[in-house]
Amino acid sequence: MDKFNLFIEERILPIAGKLGSSRILRVLRDAFMLSFPLTIVGSIAVVLMNFPYLDKIIGSAGVLFVNNVFGILPSVTMSIATLFIVIGIGYYFAKSYEVDGIFSAAIAVSAFLVLTPLSITTEGGEIINDVIPIARLGAKGMFVGIIGSFIASSIYVFVTKKNWTIKMPEGVPTAVAKSFAALIPGCIVILVFLAIRVGFTYTVWGNVHDFIYEIIQMPLVSLGSGLAATLVAIFAIQFLWFFGLHGQIIVNSVLDPVWNTLSLENYEAFVKGSDLPNIITKQFIETFTVGMGGTGMTLAVIAGIFVYCKSKSLKQIGKLSAPAGIFNVNEPVIFGLPIVMNPTILIPWIVAPIIVVTLSYFAMKTGMVPKTTGVAVPWTVPIFFSGTLATNSIRGGLLQLVNFAIVFVAWMPFLKSLDIINLKNESLKKSEEV
Known part of the structure; x- marks a missing residue:
């Protein structure tokens, strides 16, 4: 065990620490958070328009009215999420180098649009020019936006730093002074991206979007949508948290581009009324893991403390952790139990989420539970409600309750063991006081 801990401390934790402090990953995380409130607005509109039995409640005329009023919101929020991420990367990357962020963000957007084909082909084969295909601003353009905005921002920062x-x-x-200061860096960025655009017209892909989509995005998304890769990610999250590192932030920073792309694909299919293509999405990860009491689904652990444990210390931890745990904030139980560096509970801490994610995956694969629709659900929404909203079905909420029961049972012997240790310590402390 000592050798294993030494290996973790010397080999694994430094890598995790570097990932957690990586400038690129921090910028990427902040950029996705920039789009979060807008996607919530679009998600609320989608939920309202697709509310179960809405036609029975307000009639077909009422449904038509709701769709006419709220129908524009998803298109100007979730459908163009890549555009917000480009703005966020441009801004936060420049700010991280203490360079003016707003001009960097604007130039990143312009550079992204330089790479974007400004035409669409109708079903009849007619080509319409001078339009921005909304699909290129959503899931299909996600990786172009991320890669392009990092390159554009890097060039802008480099030229600015060189004065x-x-x-x-x-x-x-x-x-006025800032506008002129951004003129030369902006021109250089746009010229570089224009050269890239022209160069790709001589390739078999014809444009950068199709190249990145086929060569980079599709393979990564295909890999990230599989159960095996997801279980590795869940293991990494739990493992890092055990050593006190915020596994959710570290792993999400790396995989958010993939998970968010999968979510947008589901959302676009949901709006069109098509079959949802992906089981693994950002909402799947959040709703059926974090959405059950926080990382590690510790709401069931808190419930287990009240049912299984008799020691005063654990009961007190349960009382302090329960109110926050209902809204998926679980730092009180993680550091109060503690879960960090506590070998007594390492097995359920890692194994229970893996079992739950596997069960949830096959429940959706077999059609017992609908897949997540791509609608963004705030991670603080309590259990059952978040599952229902994410899948647009009560079966999603019921699946969360089943998962809750699994975690509850999985932790039982380990909580009892921890309780016995605490009771002995409390008894020893009491006898010493006497």
């Missing part, structure tokens, strides 16, 4: 800028004399308004 290849136009400097205005003192007394010129700040806004």
Whole structure:
């Protein structure tokens, strides 16, 4: 065990620490969070328009009215999520180097659009020019947006740091001075991306979007949508948390581009009324793991403390952790039990989430439970309600309750063991006081 701990400390934790402090991953995380409130707005609209038995409640005329009023919101939020991520990367990357972020964000958007084919082909084969295909601003353009905005921002920051800028004399308004300072870096970025666009017209793909989609995005998304890769990610999250590192942030920073792309694909299919293509999505990961009391589904652990345990210390931890745990905030139980560096509970901490994710995957694969629709559900929504909203079906909420029961049972012998240790310590402490 000592050798294993030494290996973890010397080999694994430094890698996890570097990932957690990586500038690129931090920028990517913040960029996705920028789009979060907008996707919530779009998700609420989708939920309202697809509310179960809505036609029975307000009639077909009422449904038509709701769709006419709220129908625009998903298109201007979730359907163009890549655009918000491009803005976020451009802004936060520049800010991380103490360079003006707003101009970097605007230039990143322009660079992304330079790479985007501004035409669509109708079903009859007619080509319409000078339009932005909304599909390129959603799931299909996700990786182009991420890669392109990082490149554009890097060039902008490099040129700015080299002082290849136009400097205005003192007394010129700040806004004007900043505009001229961004002129040369912006021109260089756009020219580079224009050269890339022209170069790709001579390839078999014809544009950067189709190249990245076929060569990079599809293989990564295909890998990330599988159960095996998902279980590895869940294991990594639990494993890192055991050693006190925020596994959710570290792993999500790496896999969010894949999971969010899968979510957007499901959302686009859901809006069209088509079969949902993916089981693994961002909502799947959040709703059926974090959405059950936080990382490790510790709401069931808190319930187990009240049922199984007799020691005063564990009861107190349960009382303090329960209110936050209902809304999926579980730091009190993680550090209070503690879960961090506690070998007594290592097995259920890692194994229970793996069992739950596997069960949830096959429940959706067999059609017992609908797949997640791609609608964003705030991670603080309590259990049952989050599952129902994510799948647009009460069966999603029922699956969460089944998963809750599994975690509850899986932790039973280990909580009892921990309780026995705590009772002995409390008894010993009491005898010492006497």
